[in-house]
Amino acid sequence: MTFASLGLIDPLLHTLERLDYKTPTPVQAQAIPAVLAGRDLMAAAQTGTGKTAGFALPLLHRLVSEGPPVNANSVRVLVLVPTRELAEQVHASFREYGEGLPLRTYAVYGGVSINPQMMALRKGVDVLVATPGRLLDLHRQNAVKFTQVQALVLDEADRMLDLGFANELNAVFASLPKRRQTLLFSATFSDEIRAMAAKLxxxxxxxxxxxRNTTVKSVKQWVVPVDKKRKSELFCHLLKKRRWGQVLVFVKTRKGVEQLVETLLAMKISADSIHGDKPQASRQRALDSFKAGEVKILVATDVAARGLDIDDLPQVVNFDLPIIAEDYIHRIGRTGRAGATGEAISLVCADEVNLLSAIETLTKQTLVRHEEPGFEPDHRVPMTNGAGQVLKKPKKPKVPKSSGKGVPSNWVGFDDQPAGRGRRGQARNAAAPAGRKPAAKPRGR
Incomplete structure (x- = not known):
């Protein structure tokens, strides 16, 4: 199968040839004809399998081939994403695929000034990629109108719900035209997302x-048990021992991110961070430096799990396991992209065993454990069975120490003395001279 056989217009085919896209991926082969035909679509595909092209290419085709030009402050295709990083990534894909087409594309998100965005929307845009909160701000100020929206794309909608965007999403949905094409693309679909899809x-x-909820086979996954207080030490040890090049590290909290970066910088290791407290410009600089190879270690919270598209990233390290099991799939999906191989290493302490069990249940696999010599944890990580159960070690029965003749050592004289009545009898028997009976105890009156 070729992209030409899918019915895409020549300008798009020329661009794909220049980008060296030879054959469609499975999700592209199924999605592109359906989107071209105007069908609503719900597509589940592992991250890194080309799903962005699966909706971007046919939508660009339809924008060029159908409908009137875009009006001022209007938009024809609206793509909703959960994070600023993903907004930039998806917008970059539209811009790259649509190079040479008479279309305007733009991305809006929070964390930056709203005024330049309002100015850019005045002439209208054919494709607008947006995070829900900033989109609503612009809509309420009449900077963007939805009357011309002919297609809505929800990319990583499960993550938008995880981040608390449910109310914003409902407000956007209520403002959109009833007649439109709606596309849902995601690596995972929760039950809440499926319920949303049934309505939209x-x-x-x-x-x-x-x-559903599987990980890319080209990513080798393994776990290193370790005590929580030694995670930083273990990470630095593995970094040196295994001679890792670039590594993307996921840490649970913003404070934890900065602490690890500080530790790495003190060791003269180039590192930078991405998290919600950093201004967008700083986040973008850190990402650009990492992509350019100027920064060796990029430490991030889950804000970066969806939206980082880095070529040939060899390692992802889960310094902390994610609270939401589905985020594990998105984290490790940053490596092993487009058929390449990669490694995903998780440093797991005892109090994360339930998170580990949830991940194994979701992905239907038990992750291999490798203890690192010298870092064996004092607080052992209980075993799991991949079915949501944490296995507790059975307690060994207590066996009393033997005296050497098969009886407990506290049974003094049992083997070589005649039985007396209790401990007192044993004591009298032991004290009596050989060949004489022990004296009878006088009865009291």
């Missing part, structure tokens, strides 16, 4: 190019 989509085509 009209007789959708469902595509699952891989089993």
């Amino acid at each position: 989509l009209d007789k959708p085509l469902s595509i699952e190019v891989s089993p």
Whole structure:
């Protein structure tokens, strides 16, 4: 199968040839014809399998081939994403695929000034990639109108719900035209997302190019048990021992991110961070430096799990396991992209065993454990069975120490003395001279 056989217009085919896109991925092969036909779509695909092109290419085709030009402050295709990083990534894909087409694309998100965004929207844009909060701010100020929206894309909608965007999403949905094409693309679909899809989509085509909630096979996954207080030491040890090049490290909290970066910098290791407290400009600089190879270690919270597209990233390290099991799939999906191989290493302490069990249940696999010599944890990480159960070690029965003749050592004289009545009898027997009976105890009156 070729992209030409899918019915895309020549300008898009020329761009794909220049980008060396030879054959469609499975999700692209199924999604592109459906989107071109105007079908609503619900597609589940592992991250890194080309799902962005699966909706961007056919939507660009339709924008060029159908409909009137975009009006002032209006938008024709609206793409909603959970994070600023993903907004930039998706917008970059639209811009790259649509190079040479007479279309305007733009991305809006919070954390930066709203005024330049309002100015850019005055002439209208054909494709607008947006985070929900900033989109609503612009809509309420009449900087963007939804009357011309002909297609809505929800990319990583489960993450938007995880981040608390449910109310914002409902407000956007209520403002959109009833007649439109709606596309849901994600690596994972929770039950809440499926319920949302039932309300938003009209007789959708469902595509699952891989089993639900599975990880990319090209990513080697393993776990290193360790005590919590030694995680930083272990990470630095593995970094040196295994001679890792670039590493993307996920840490649970913003404070933890900065502490690890500080430790690495003190060791003269180039490192930078991405988290919600950093201004967007700083986050972008850190990402650009990492992509350019100027920074060796990029430490991030889950804000970066979806939206980082880095070529040939060899390692992802889960310094802390994610609270939400689905985020594990997105984290490790930053490596092993587009058929390349990668490694995902998780440093797991005892109090994370339930998080580990949830990940193994979701992915239907038990992660291999490798203890690092010298870092064996004092607080052992209980074993799991991959089915949501934490296995507790059975307690060994207490066996009294033997005296050497098969009886407990506290049974003094049992083997070589005649039985007396209790301890007193044993004591009298032991004290009596050989060949004489022990004296009878006088009875009291």
